[in-house]
Structure formats: structure tokens, C-alpha cells
Amino acid sequence: MRTVTVVGASLAGLYAARELRAQGFDGRLVVVGDESHQPYDRPPLSKEFLTGRADEADLALTDAGELAGLDARWLLGVRARGLDARGRTVLLDDGRTVSTDGVVVATGAAARHLAGGPRAGVHTLRSLDDARALRAELTRGPCRVVVVGGGFVGAETASSCAALGHDVTVVEAAALPLVPQLGAELAAVCATLHRRAGVRLLTGVSVAGLRGTTAVTGVALTDGRTLPADVVVVGIGAVPNTAWLAGSPLLLNDGVLCDDGCVSALPQVVAVGDVARAGGLRAEHWTSATSQPRAAVRNLLAGRTVRSARSVPYFWSDQYGSRVQFAGRRRDGDTVRVEEGTIADGVPEGGGFLARYERAGRTTAVLAVDRPRAFMRARRELAAQTTGTPATAGGPRPGAT
Incomplete structure (x- = not known):
């Protein structure tokens, strides 16, 4: 591949650009973003930024040094409006076109x-x-x-x-x-x-x-x-930004349909982040946007799926001074067992708690409120059970941004 175009200049798009360079792609890299801003972190928008405890500079996901090191052409403030039938040209709404050999779709989702x-x-x-x-x-x-x-x-x-x-x-x-x-x-x-x-x-x-x-x-x-x-x-949910892909060969159904490696119906097109329905799941979480690009880029450069992007889902939320953390895949019918702390009539007593969702004697998911250490341990155990990763393996800090 001589040119790769990343459509979407937010978290998943930035991580894809990083992975392309980290995995040895030294060709022409183009990043298209409909917002005029350089990549920024969205989770603080509803928390620290809204309350004034963070300003716009605190939201930045990158700096001038890294941007120069990525050696990418950034086309910001312009929307993609189409992808040609072979997935080799990205059409922009200002009339320009970008000829490309590979495409990373990272256009995220829009609020309902x-x-x-x-x-x-x-x-x-x-x-x-x-x-x-x-x-x-x-x-x-x-x-x-x-x-x-x-x-x-x-x-x-x-x-x-x-x-x-x-x-x-x-x-x-x-x-x-x-x-x-x-x-x-x-x-x-x-x-x-x-x-x-x-x-x-x-x-x-x-x-x-x-x-x-x-x-x-x-x-x-x-x-x-x-x-x-x-x-x-x-705050009634979001819709994946796929309208610009209408008429392309890509399969669309609440996102871009991909295999477990984020590869679409065209092997030269992968999708990551909120817009990707990978392996039947679409996860609007920070961790998905940061973890999927590694496998997606590997598969894009290989020209076929050689690595899976599946992982244990994880999200966190800060509400009213409490941190809520969840990992796994809960299903209806799972039983709940509170492992640490006590809950009475929906009220945690004496601080936070850690609870496990279980089915047939196996943990399917874990939820913690204000128990970050216990949660991190349970999350590692769940990953080991699900993916075979050793329980002592490291991972991102809870809520790391």
C-alpha cells in the first residue's frame, strides 16, 4: 500500500494513524475529519469540561511533536461524502477526492x-x-x-x-x-x-x-x-455515521459490518470505534476505540484477517463523585453475587461494592462502584477466563485516558 486514508479524526482515527506508523507503514497517510479540531478526548466533555475543572487544552489527545512525527496530511473541517465501488477513492463534500489504497473508517456516531x-x-x-x-x-x-x-x-x-x-x-x-x-x-x-x-x-x-x-x-x-x-x-443514544457510505459495497446495519478483525466486505477497508460492528457487536466505548485499531491495521496491511480484535468489553462512568466500572458481557438470566461490600434496597452500605454476574458457575461480567483495585483484579481474572490471557498480565488502568 502506498496510501492509506483514515476517515475520522477523533480517538479511533488517531489510534489508527499511530498504529499505521508503529506497524511500519511508511507511505502517504491522510486523515480526514469533519470537525475543525485536532483529536480530543470526549469522556471529559460531560464531566471535567462541563464543570470548568478542565479546559480545551486538557482535552488534547496529541501535541505538535507527535503530529509532526506521524507525517500525515490532516484534512480537517471537511466531511467524507462517499466511497467509490472499489474502495479506492474517498469523496469529500468540498469536491475534492482522495485516491487511496486502503481506508480506515473511523467516523464514529452522531447524537440522536x-x-x-x-x-x-x-x-x-x-x-x-x-x-x-x-x-x-x-x-x-x-x-x-x-x-x-x-x-x-x-x-x-x-x-x-x-x-x-x-x-x-x-x-x-x-x-x-x-x-x-x-x-x-x-x-x-x-x-x-x-x-x-x-x-x-x-x-x-x-x-x-x-x-x-x-x-x-x-x-x-x-x-x-x-x-x-x-x-x-x-442523551438518548447515538447513530453510527455511515450515511456517507451508502451506495458503496460495504455492508451497513447499525454500523459497518466487519469480521472479528474489523475487516469489512472489502479487504482494503477496515472500520474501528463507534462506527464498527465487529463480530456482530458495536461498542460505543473508549476502550474499543483504542484497542481495535491494532488488529484492524495489522489486517489492513496484511490484506486479509490475520488477527482478531475481540476483547472483554470494558467501560467506566463517573457520577456524583462515584466511579462505576463494568467489564464483560452480561445476559438476561445471569445471577448476581456481591463479592465485596453490601447493597440493601439498591443502596451500597459502607462505601462501594464489587459484584459478579455468573452463569453456570462462570463469571460473565463484573461491576464495581468505588472499588477500583478489586475491580482491576476481577477484570484481569475475567480476561484470563475469556481470552486465555494470564491473570497477572498488565492492562490499561481503570479509566485511563
């Missing part, structure tokens, strides 16, 4: 929006520009904030808004937040984190619509209530 059109005071939180706009509004003074969606972004945003002194309500359509990820028994613990911090949590109810014409004034719920609101943050 509520129906009803744009209004002042209604925000999503996916990009740096989103976070800038929301932070500016939250620093004008106390306001009534309604967070729609109790997932990780919603919970972290609610936590940050509460820390800033705002009146916060979280609206979650499910019976409990994070039920798909954690199951009902332990999702109750995350519900407790909201309530213990003085945040109202309304579950089992959806949004019927927004009130206000040019600016939002309230959120109408399906049970007939209307919540007054000065600021609404919508």
Missing part, C-alpha cells in the same frame, strides 16, 4: 435528537462544540435542567449540572436507568446515585414534546405532566 426542530436551550453532548455551547449556558446562573435519558452521558451530565448548583431532573423511559447494561438489580444502585445527590429521577415515562417556540420552556411527558425547563440535554 428529539423530534420537533431546534430550539434555544436544547442541547446534545457529543462534540466539543456541543460542550462549549452547553457550558456557556450553564455558567450564566442557576437554571432548571431536564436531562432526557438516563444512560451514561445523561447520568454524567446530570451529575455535572447538579455539582454546578442547578435544579436537575432526569427523565428515563425504562423502569430504571442502565437496565440493558447492568440488569435491574444493579441498575437500582445507579438510580440511587441520582436520588442521593438530590436529582429527581422520573422513570417509566417518555417525552411527548417540547414546549416553547424559539426557546425551550418545558418538557411535556407522556403521562400528561409538563416539566418547566430552561435547559434540556438530550
Whole structure:
């Protein structure tokens, strides 16, 4: 390969560019990004950045020295709009084309929006520009904030808004937040984190619509209530950015369909990060975006799948001063065993806890709240059981960014 183009200049795209050089690719490297910013870290957007404990410089994932060392051509502030039938040309929305021998698709995902059109005071939180706009509004003074969606972004945003002194309500359509990820028994613990911090949590109810014409004034719920609101943050999931690939030979179904090595229907095209459905799974987690590029690049340069990118899923979330960490693949029907700490009526007693999800005597997943050392040990054990990696092997620090 003489030219490789990475489409997507965020975390997964940067890691792919690093891997290309680390694995010996010395040809022309082009990185295309729809944002004008150099690669930055997204997890702090809903936490340290929103509360003012971090500024934009703290978000940077790279510096001028590394950028020079990568020897890449960065095309920022321009979107990819197409990939030709052979996967050898990337079409850009400003009319330019990039001829290439290999492509790494790292275009991530976009936030879902509520129906009803744009209004002042209604925000999503996916990009740096989103976070800038929301932070500016939250620093004008106390306001009534309604967070729609109790997932990780919603919970972290609610936590940050509460820390800033705002009146916060979280609206979650499910019976409990994070039920798909954690199951009902332990999702109750995350519900407790909201309530213990003085945040109202309304579950089992959806949004019927927004009130206000040019600016939002309230959120109408399906049970007939209307919540007054000065600021609404919508955290109802994300959609993989694959529209630009329509009409290409790539198979698309909630992401770019790939094998276990992140190789698509075209061997010269691989996909990584939030946009990749590798081996039947699409994981919107920081660790997936940083671990997949190693195998994907190896396979791209080999011209075939020689390495699997499968690993034990891992994510973490900081909410209301507590760190929530999860690893593994929980399934309905798994039993829960609290190994450290005590939980009574959804409330951890005497600090945090470590719990194991089990099936047929084997651990399928582990969850910890404020037990980072115990979690790291359990995570290594789970990796050893799942992948054959020795339990003493090192790995990324919990939450390492």
C-alpha cells in the first residue's frame, strides 16, 4: 500500500494513524475529519469540561511533536461524502477526492435528537462544540435542567449540572436507568446515585414534546405532566455515521459490518470505534476505540484477517463523585453475587461494592462502584477466563485516558 486514508479524526482515527506508523507503514497517510479540531478526548466533555475543572487544552489527545512525527496530511473541517465501488477513492463534500489504497473508517456516531426542530436551550453532548455551547449556558446562573435519558452521558451530565448548583431532573423511559447494561438489580444502585445527590429521577415515562417556540420552556411527558425547563440535554443514544457510505459495497446495519478483525466486505477497508460492528457487536466505548485499531491495521496491511480484535468489553462512568466500572458481557438470566461490600434496597452500605454476574458457575461480567483495585483484579481474572490471557498480565488502568 502506498496510501492509506483514515476517515475520522477523533480517538479511533488517531489510534489508527499511530498504529499505521508503529506497524511500519511508511507511505502517504491522510486523515480526514469533519470537525475543525485536532483529536480530543470526549469522556471529559460531560464531566471535567462541563464543570470548568478542565479546559480545551486538557482535552488534547496529541501535541505538535507527535503530529509532526506521524507525517500525515490532516484534512480537517471537511466531511467524507462517499466511497467509490472499489474502495479506492474517498469523496469529500468540498469536491475534492482522495485516491487511496486502503481506508480506515473511523467516523464514529452522531447524537440522536428529539423530534420537533431546534430550539434555544436544547442541547446534545457529543462534540466539543456541543460542550462549549452547553457550558456557556450553564455558567450564566442557576437554571432548571431536564436531562432526557438516563444512560451514561445523561447520568454524567446530570451529575455535572447538579455539582454546578442547578435544579436537575432526569427523565428515563425504562423502569430504571442502565437496565440493558447492568440488569435491574444493579441498575437500582445507579438510580440511587441520582436520588442521593438530590436529582429527581422520573422513570417509566417518555417525552411527548417540547414546549416553547424559539426557546425551550418545558418538557411535556407522556403521562400528561409538563416539566418547566430552561435547559434540556438530550442523551438518548447515538447513530453510527455511515450515511456517507451508502451506495458503496460495504455492508451497513447499525454500523459497518466487519469480521472479528474489523475487516469489512472489502479487504482494503477496515472500520474501528463507534462506527464498527465487529463480530456482530458495536461498542460505543473508549476502550474499543483504542484497542481495535491494532488488529484492524495489522489486517489492513496484511490484506486479509490475520488477527482478531475481540476483547472483554470494558467501560467506566463517573457520577456524583462515584466511579462505576463494568467489564464483560452480561445476559438476561445471569445471577448476581456481591463479592465485596453490601447493597440493601439498591443502596451500597459502607462505601462501594464489587459484584459478579455468573452463569453456570462462570463469571460473565463484573461491576464495581468505588472499588477500583478489586475491580482491576476481577477484570484481569475475567480476561484470563475469556481470552486465555494470564491473570497477572498488565492492562490499561481503570479509566485511563
